[in-house]
Amino acid sequence: MNTLSINAKLPQQKAIEYQAHIGTGLLKQIPNLLKTLTPVARYVIITDSTIKNILGVRLVKELKKASLEADIVTFSAGEKNKNEATHSKLTHAMLQKKCGRDTMILALGGGVVGDMAGYVAATYMRGIPYVHIPTSFLAMVDSSIGGKVGVDTKFGKNLIGAFWHPEAVIIDIDCLKKLPQEQLINGLMESIKIFLTSDAKTLEVVENNWKKILKKDSTLLQKIVARSIELKIGVVTRDEHEANERMVVNWGHTIGHTIEHLSNFSFGHGYCVGYGILVESKIAELMGVLSTEDFEKVCETMQGFGITKIALKAILKKFSTQAIIKQTLIDKKARSGKVKYVLLEKIGAVKITKEMFGHEVDKKIVTKALTYFTK
Numbered sequence: 178m179n180t181l182s183i184n185a186k187l188p189q190q191k192a193i194e195y196q197a198h199i200g201t202g203l204l205k206q207i208p209n210l211l212k213t214l215t216p217v218a219r220y221v222i223i224t225d226s227t228i229k230n231i232l233g234v235r236l237v238k239e240l241k242k243a244s245l246e247a248d249i250v251t252f253s254a255g256e257k258n259k260n261e262a263t264h265s266k267l268t269h270a271m272l273q274k275k276c277g278r279d280t281m282i283l284a285l286g287g288g289v290v291g292d293m294a295g296y297v298a299a300t301y302m303r304g305i306p307y308v309h310i311p312t313s314f315l316a317m318v319d320s321s322i323g324g325k326v327g328v329d330t331k332f333g334k335n336l337i338g339a340f341w342h343p344e345a346v347i348i349d350i351d352c353l354k355k356l357p358q359e360q361l362i363n364g365l366m367e368s369i370k371i372f373l374t375s376d377a378k379t380l381e382v383v384e385n386n387w388k389k390i391l392k393k394d395s396t397l398l399q400k401i402v403a404r405s406i407e408l409k410i411g412v413v414t415r416d417e418h419e420a421n422e423r424m425v426v427n428w429g430h431t432i433g434h435t436i437e438h439l440s441n442f443s444f445g446h447g448y449c450v451g452y453g454i455l456v457e458s459k460i461a462e463l464m465g466v467l468s469t470e471d472f473e474k475v476c477e478t479m480q481g482f483g484i485t486k487i488a489l490k491a492i493l494k495k496f497s498t499q500a501i502i503k504q505t506l507i508d509k510k511a512r513s514g515k516v517k518y519v520l521l522e523k524i525g526a527v528k529i530t531k532e533m534f535g536h537e538v539d540k541k542i543v544t545k546a547l548t549y550f551t552k
């Protein structure tokens with residue numbers, strides 16, 4: 178056997194810094210915003226079949242009007258298409274168009290498009306730049322921030338991917354005009370999650386204005402998006418690789434993911450997180466970490482958006498407590514067979530013990546919390 182030592186020098190990792198622009202009427206300004214980024218020879222918009230007609234064609238026109246070289250590549254909308262086959266199809270389409278390394282991808286769409294297009298960018302010719310232009314509320318407040326890109330496999334969601342940050346995020350609140358209300362609520366749950374865990378003041382704004390929010394009041398939506406991003410950026414930059422603090426953004430997700438899986442993805446992710454928030458708040462209350470008053474406040478906030486105890490009861494009744502607990506063990510926060518929960522301490526803060534954000538919870542408490550909602 179020959180053993181040679183290879184002392185390779187990896188390219189220096191530079192600090193990553195990019196801007197998120199949030200406003201109304203921004204689609205028109207995209208060409209100007211692009212001109213402030215790394216200069217490239219051409220742009221390829223990656224979008225889904227729904228967004229293509231609503232916004233994609235318009236964006237191509239805006240780019241061409243500004244004399245920018247622009248192409249559009251699409252795939253069928255829906256989570257079921259966030260897979261390796263679509264990755265390959267999009268990559269081949271770009272190769273066929275002879276896109277070189279001097280190409281920038283514009284990911285125009287919801288979280289599915291963002292994850293998919295970002296992953297194509299991360300892998301195309303070993304990585305090319307891309308810009309997120311999120312169009313769903315969930316993508317605006319959550320998936321476009323943090324640099325996580327990837328695809329699903331038959332073994333589970335998001336199992337193949339990379340950390341690949343965009344050059345910029347451009348959020349036009351006007352894009353939400355045609356977003357179905359169910360999708361708005363789906364994304365709002367991620368915002369409410371982050372406000373409940375780290376910003377009581379903004380949570381109050383949401384509580385007091387839930388009717389206006391559901392009517393898509395632009396000023397309020399812009400405020401919620403901007404604040405959600407600000408908070409997520411804070412968490413992500415302090416803990417890029419999910420070692421500890423980033424667990425906070427997964428609050429409500431241990432039970433949320435479980436409901437999502439057991440119900441075979443028949444409810445939107447945000448809705449599942451909403452129900453997960455109810456159960457995980459109850460867990461914290463049962464452990465004496467959260468006051469009953471604050472637990473009821475959480476339930477009240479969620480109720481305005483249709484995430485009710487009655488609806489949760491109907492969902493949980495379909496599964497045995499054992500099946501739910503077993504599924505929580507598959508959650509990515511489970512380490513060596515033990516599930517770590519983030520525990521809400523009060524509205525706007527989570528429990529931190531010796532700088533750790535995840536806490537082991539006795540199965541009996543989880544059972545008691547689940548029983549509370551099903552009785």
Ligand SMILES: NC(=O)c1ccc[n+]([C@@H]2O[C@H](COP(=O)([O-])OP(=O)(O)OC[C@H]3O[C@@H](n4cnc5c(N)ncnc54)[C@H](O)[C@@H]3O)[C@@H](O)[C@H]2O)c1
Pocket residue numbers: 225227228231254255256259286287288289290292312313314315316319320321322323324325326334335352353354355356357360363446
């Ligand atoms: N990368 C991350 O950090 C991260 C975080 C959270 C979620 N995600 C991923 O995000 C995905 C879910 O994102 P999503 O909820 O946006 O789903 P989605 O992308 O499937 O969008 C939902 C539906 O809304 C449509 N849509 C989007 N914008 C629209 C608009 N402006 N007007 C009308 N229709 C519009 C889409 O075409 C789609 O049919 C999941 O795949 C999830 O894994 C990723």
Ligand SMILES: [Zn+2]
Pocket residue numbers: 367430446450
């Ligand atoms: Zn989520």
